Amino acid sequence: MTTRLVIANxxxxxxxxxxxxxxxxxxxxxxxxxxxxxxxxxxxxxxxAANDRFQVGLQDIGRHDGGAHTGExxxxxxxxxxxxxxIVGHSERRADNSEDDAIVAAKAQRVLEAxxxxxxxxxxxIEERQAGQAEARVRAQVQAQAENLRSRLPVAIAYEPIWAxxxxxxxxxxxxxxMHRAIRSxxxxxxxxxxxxxxxxxxxxxxxxxxxxxxxxxxxxxVLVGGASLDTDQFAAIIRAAGAAQx
Ligand code: PGA
Numbered sequence: 001m002t003t004r005l006v007i008a009n010x011x012x013x014x015x016x017x018x019x020x021x022x023x024x025x026x027x028x029x030x031x032x033x034x035x036x037x038x039x040x041x042x043x044x045x046x047x048x049a050a051n052d053r054f055q056v057g058l059q060d061i062g063r064h065d066g067g068a069h070t071g072e073x074x075x076x077x078x079x080x081x082x083x084x085x086x087i088v089g090h091s092e093r094r095a096d097n098s099e100d101d102a103i104v105a106a107k108a109q110r111v112l113e114a115x116x117x118x119x120x121x122x123x124x125x126i127e128e129r130q131a132g133q134a135e136a137r138v139r140a141q142v143q144a145q146a147e148n149l150r151s152r153l154p155v156a157i158a159y160e161p162i163w164a165x166x167x168x169x170x171x172x173x174x175x176x177x178x179m180h181r182a183i184r185s186x187x188x189x190x191x192x193x194x195x196x197x198x199x200x201x202x203x204x205x206x207x208x209x210x211x212x213x214x215x216x217x218x219x220x221x222x223v224l225v226g227g228a229s230l231d232t233d234q235f236a237a238i239i240r241a242a243g244a245a246q247x
Contacts, residue, residue, distance in 0.1 A: 004215060004242035005033045005156065005199050005222030007119060008229030009059060009087060014038055016045060018230065023049045025232035029243035033222075035085050035119075036229075040073060047082050055084035057119070060093055063106040075114035085117040087224075089141075091162045101144035108148045108155075117154040119201070119224070120145055122183070126163035134161070135182045142186045149191045149198070156199045157183055158224045164204025166227060173213055173220075176202045180219035208237035215245035 010018070019042060037057040038046050046056045062072030078086060088111065089104035099107075108118040122141035124134040142149075142157065149155060159179050164171050171179075180200045187195035202214055203224030214220045223242070228234045 007035045021232045027236045032243040057085040075110040079114040086111045087119045089121045119156045121158045123160040158201040160203035170205040208234040211238040211241035
């Protein structure tokens, strides 16, 4: 059985009060891994409040080791603080900051070098899905990470169809499972020795209502939750659904 991984991506939302509220509502659940990913400014406060119940991540990282790059953060700094994971290649960053696969690969490499787990986001646009190109697009995004995936270090892939993010329209479970299988087969081709150690997460309008249905499928090894992670009761319900998942 795979221990499910639940990641909360607060994006550019939240405040110190949300940290208190999330900790207060945090459920007692075993057999689930949870990583809370606030805006970077709140990482230290969240780490101080974690008390070993959850881990803390970053939403992005600089693609350089350090040096004269005003405004950027280095993966080594995150490691020093106790951060566990870094999201790279989220579609909002790909769109807002023109991050292409090469930039995403460089960032994932910095994260691995610092001993942290990259959560590499992939996903197709609505146009690509309608044109029947969703799987090819996602496979290409995974392939672009081949060198990082061969590193033998912990990596998670988050499948996030762009049209499902923040829209309230989740991918159907059938479509999500099919894409997770396609990603799994791409991982097995790239890193046959250790592909089974990588978890594949689904993201895109996950909420308290659809979480249990998603977790009913062994292919959905975790979720990346945006909007619903800002609602502390809903987020607690998603963690409980992950903990209750069989298989
Ligand atoms: P959403 O965001 O849950 O609000 O759709 C998911 C994400 O962007 O990671």
